[in-house]
Amino acid sequence: xxxxxxxxxxxxxxxxxxxxxxxxxxxxxxxxxxxxxxxxxxxxxxxxxxxxxxxxxxxxxxxxxxxxxxxxxxxxxxxxxxxxxxxxxxxxxxxxxxxxxxxxxxxxxxxxxxxxxxxxxxxxxxxxxxxxxxxxxxxxxxxxxxxxxxxxxxxxxxxxxxxxxxxxxxxxxxxxxxxxxxxxxxxxxxxxxxxxxxxxxxxxxxxxxxxxxxxxxxxxxxxxxxxxxxxxxxxxxxxxxxxxxxxxxxxxxxxxxxxxxxxxxxxxxxxxxxxxxxxxxxxxxxxxxxxxxxxxxxxxxxxxxxxxxxxxxxxxxxxxxxxxxxxxxxxxxxxxxxxxxxxxxxxxxxxxxxxxxxxxxxxxxxxxxxxxxxxxxxxxxxxxxxxxxxxxxxxxxxxxxxxxxxxxxxxxxxxxxxxxxxxxxxxxxxxxxxxxxxxxxxxxxxxxxxxxxxxxxxxxxxxxxxxxxxxxxxxxxxxxxxxxxxxxxxxxxxxxxxxxxxxxxxxxxxxxxxxxxxxxxxxxxxxxxxxxxxxxxxxxxxxxxxxxxxxxxxxxxxxxxxxxxxxxx
Amino acid sequence: xxxxxxxxxxxxxxxxxxxxxxxxxxxxxxxxxxxxxxxxxxxxxxxxxxxxxxxxxxxxxxxxxxxxxxxxxxxxxxxxxxxxxxxxxxxxxxxxxxxxxxxxxxxxxxxxxxxxxxxxxxxxxxxxxxxxxxxxxxxxxxxxxxxxxxxxxxxxxxxxxxxxxxxxxxxxxxxxxxxxxxxxxxxxxxxxxx
Numbered sequence: 177x178x179x180x181x182x183x184x185x186x187x188x189x190x191x192x193x194x195x196x197x198x199x200x201x202x203x204x205x206x207x208x209x210x211x212x213x214x215x216x217x218x219x220x221x222x223x224x225x226x227x228x229x230x231x232x233x234x235x236x237x238x239x240x241x242x243x244x245x246x247x248x249x250x251x252x253x254x255x256x257x258x259x260x261x262x263x264x265x266x267x268x269x270x271x272x273x274x275x276x277x278x279x280x281x282x283x284x285x286x287x288x289x290x291x292x293x294x295x296x297x298x299x300x301x302x303x304x305x306x307x308x309x310x311x312x313x314x315x316x317x318x319x320x321x322x323x324x325x326x327x328x329x330x331x332x333x334x335x336x337x338x339x340x341x342x343x344x345x346x347x348x349x350x351x352x353x354x355x356x357x358x359x360x361x362x363x364x365x366x367x368x369x370x371x372x373x374x375x376x377x378x379x380x381x382x383x384x385x386x387x388x389x390x391x392x393x394x395x396x397x398x399x400x401x402x403x404x405x406x407x408x409x410x411x412x413x414x415x416x417x418x419x420x421x422x423x424x425x426x427x428x429x430x431x432x433x434x435x436x437x438x439x440x441x442x443x444x445x446x447x448x449x450x451x452x453x454x455x456x457x458x459x460x461x462x463x464x465x466x467x468x469x470x471x472x473x474x475x476x477x478x479x480x481x482x483x484x485x486x487x488x489x490x491x492x493x494x495x496x497x498x499x500x501x502x503x504x505x506x507x508x509x510x511x512x513x514x515x516x517x518x519x520x521x522x523x524x525x526x527x528x529x530x531x532x533x534x535x536x537x538x539x540x541x542x543x544x545x546x547x548x549x550x551x552x553x554x555x556x557x558x559x560x561x562x563x564x565x566x567x568x569x570x571x572x573x574x575x576x577x578x579x580x581x582x583x584x585x586x587x588x589x590x591x592x593x594x595x596x597x598x599x600x601x602x603x604x605x606x607x608x609x610x611x612x613x614x615x616x617x618x619x620x621x622x623x624x625x626x627x628x629x630x631x632x633x634x635x636x637x638x639x640x641x642x643x644x645x646x647x648x649x650x651x652x653x654x655x656x657x658x659x660x661x662x663x664x665x666x667x668x669x670x671x672x673x674x675x676x677x678x679x680x681x682x683x684x685x686x687x688x689x690x691x692x693x694x695x696x697x698x699x700x701x702x703x704x705x706x707x708x709x710x711x712x713x714x715x716x717x718x719x720x721x722x723x724x725x726x727x728x729x730x731x732x733x734x735x736x737x738x739x740x741x742x743x744x745x
Numbered sequence: 746x747x748x749x750x751x752x753x754x755x756x757x758x759x760x761x762x763x764x765x766x767x768x769x770x771x772x773x774x775x776x777x778x779x780x781x782x783x784x785x786x787x788x789x790x791x792x793x794x795x796x797x798x799x800x801x802x803x804x805x806x807x808x809x810x811x812x813x814x815x816x817x818x819x820x821x822x823x824x825x826x827x828x829x830x831x832x833x834x835x836x837x838x839x840x841x842x843x844x845x846x847x848x849x850x851x852x853x854x855x856x857x858x859x860x861x862x863x864x865x866x867x868x869x870x871x872x873x874x875x876x877x878x879x880x881x882x883x884x885x886x887x888x889x890x891x892x893x894x895x896x897x898x899x900x901x902x903x904x905x906x907x908x909x910x911x912x913x914x915x916x917x918x919x920x921x922x923x924x925x926x927x928x929x930x931x932x933x934x935x936x937x938x939x
Binding site for chain 1: 771774775778779782791800803804807808811812816876877879880881888891892894895896916919920923924926927930931933934
């Protein structure tokens, strides 16, 4: 029986065509005289019936559609539409880039046409020299180029579902592809050569003027996903969001085909959509689901003037750009400039600075004010500082920042600055004079970096020796006291961790009375995984504590971490 | 079209694929579908055990082929690539669903349960079902390999291309599949089933 069992694998291999010649001979000699192996061979055949294909009906007549083709063809067509809708912009030539024909830089993932990347020889993003590309998982065959050539626009992935849904719901136009014709915009408009208001003194010598140029094509294009016209103000949801680079207060033309039906302004940015306030609608038109949404690209201007009165020039430019501006009467002077394709705000800033100690202040997105530079320092404004490295909630960072501000309260303006942390947006809102805001923002960045390092060091610095029990260091007694032996940590002590905020003789740590810190408690100070010293709390504030150094193997630094190891419970 | 295409048919497949992707010719892709539908459907039916599920995966397979046909190297045969996609999708489908009791071979199950057959036929049917159950109990990848080898008659070279491994590895995997099936059948016989 043992020999039969040894032959069993050969009996299974036989129908699979895996036998060697000698194995075939062995079976041929054994099988006729062994009923058990014959039975096993039949069992193998029966088992492998399950692997044999059913009888094929053949490929079918060539003229007829094979079964299931209609459904497959419909899905292929749907995929083709998707690939037509999902387009990007080539970083190199800035033309439309279908997903099917796109390649992405292997380093920075910037999209290119394959031939553009090849022609350039490397990634065309400034600073990126990558020569390799990766290809996306394509959604289908790219459509042939449109007769009118490539149109510079982008419909991002978020719009696909809605666009298809809208197309599917539109009777008589199943799967209609979004219109691609650019919105008709007004042609370049030269400003009146002599637009001075009546009664104003004529410029002594003035020539040239401000010319509005044709706006560049919009690169951000989406769809209207929902409309709530009954609300006050009426709202619309568009298919572009933070993923697409949409920002607050951006404006979008809403268009149907090549006809503009309204304009909206972004009020709330979500990850892949944006809530917008409907600013205006064309007469007799209403914004509807499925309408296109195209970013309003600010006009660019050409300014060419010689010895032009500055007040006059600023008014011309502001009027052309649709901005309201307040000018002080003492702003006087003459300007000569020749700039091409400049954003109006940038031009205004440049003009104002040219004529003296003035600055342009943007009171709102439409209202500007020119003020003396000295007045700006005293102007209280609010600045939003998004946190990029700290992890939410940034309460520890806020406490550290408040402590640091108290320590530097004597510096100009810092004492009057107000600080708020907004958990929802993970931002600090700081209000105060501009110089103080700059200082606070720099402080935030420094503290953020310190915290970030503190989080990363244990994982990123394996070269450091493991944590050692605090050693006696007679060379570093502080306050003249003999260095106390490091006590074993009392397990009944609360777990309190802190960060060293500052070291100026004494050490300020980031925890205080509200963290149950008390006088006499000792904190072991570590840097990465290395113990660098020990401190004792001598004074407790609400959210910070001042400590004296008991011992220090290395000079303590802001950013070092502390852990409660001994003291009153 | 046969499950195992001849050299000429393989060349025709590649020509159709080239037309489908370069000229965006739907007729060429339809012809590819027509030629390979039956073998792929048979393979998936055996792998999945459910005709409807096999139809679904078949459609998904050709949709994937259409989406990714730009990537196929026209120097390589089409069929191994097609079956690689079908196999992966089939195995994914098997993993995605929880089968409380795996069907043991489509119509064969129905035949075995028919009560009006004579006892000898019923016994033979039960024996066949039990043997097939041994195959069904194998891991999906192993069954897919056996179906491709036994059902589709694919050569070691084609199997290697379809599984993206070399021939030595395919031979090893086939040997492992043989061992698994042998053990399952021996265990059945020891239990007096077959």
